[in-house]
Amino acid sequence: MNDPWLGLQHAADRDISLLSAALLIAKDEYPDLQPAAYEERIASYAAQLSADFSSAGSETAQLSRLNGFLFGELGFAGDERNYFDPRNSYLNDVLDRRLGNPISLAVIQISVAQKLGLALEGVSFPGHFLVRLPVEEGIVVLDPFHRGRTLDLNELRRRARSELSAREVDDQRLAHLLEPASHRAIIARMLRNLKAGYEERGAWDKAVRCADRLVTLDPLSLAELRERGNLYVKLGHLRAAREDFRRYLALAPQADDAEAVLNQLIACSGPSPRIN
Incomplete structure (x- = not known):
């Protein structure tokens, strides 16, 4: 199949590479983009962490090392000044600038973790996109926009109430909100964020390009x-x-x-x- 977007439409979710699909979004804006160079950069991050992961005593220790590397040593951060800047949705720009929005930073975090065998997952939470790590005691939930900070139940409930305009969010509803997002859903949310950024700027041609990709993903x-x-x-x-x-x-x-x-x-x- 020549059109990679049609390939994504028909692919089983387990066969969708989150990193490759995110770079495919970027290729719309940067036709000469060489995705392999950015995939190699993610692989190099994983290689630098490999020894530390092998010696870490637990998955939570591995997660802490991952966050320290990405958000501490490399300096990845959420772009709070220009949140809707389209560059925050293009993974090549995020990797080059080390600035992004919650979901693009999550994709980098997840992609590096996957290469190291750490089962980090995306969470399409209301408001900011989050990531989660299943552990024996339950799940650890993190905010990639704020340097991978761990979120407790009280903060998750507060965020959910605020975004959903709800007086209360019970355990069942919160558990549903914290379910892992499919790769297809993550790519769709990236496109919606990008579309919102272009709509804010009145760049209707680029907004419709994002909308077209969304319709292709789910006709x-x-x-x-x-x-x-x-x-x-x-x-x-x-x-x-x-x-x-x-x-x-x-x-x-x-x-x-x-x-x-x-x-x-x-x-x-x-x-x-x-x-x-």
Whole structure:
């Protein structure tokens, strides 16, 4: 299959390389990017840690060493000043600048850990993306945006309540929120973050590129289909917008927002608006 994005669409999740897929996102912005060079950099990080991991007494000790290396010695950090800077979502930029957003830093953390046999997993938590490590006593949850800091139950509940506008988050709901994210879901969240950054800047052509990748990853996602249609409208690509709205209605004629989508479709069928 020539198109690697179609390859991701059809791949089983266990066959998706998180690192390779994240670099594939970057290749859209940097067509001349050589992913192998960045994969080798991740491999070199793992090689530098290999001896320390072998002598560490436990998985939590290995995790502490990993965090000390990435966030201490190498200086990876969350970009708090320009959170939505698109460079924070492109893994090559994150590796070069050592600045990123929660999910891009998590991908680096997970990728190095995997090469060392440490079962670090991503968590698509509300608000900031997190990582988790299953241990005998349960799980350790970390915040890669804040130097891999460990989060206790009270802080996790507080964050969940804040993001979900909920008065209380019980054990069952919190456990659900802390389930490991699939590789496909992680890549989709990276694309949504990137799309949000471009929308904030009014870069509709690049935002629609992200939306297109999201639809390719999951052609049955109604939310992504409608969102791509909305972005096509902003670009003045009304024919493409109509196709997305028609497909949305064909897939979900009884959707709660079907009438609103129909109205969008009708609006796109009129005279083309002037785009300044």
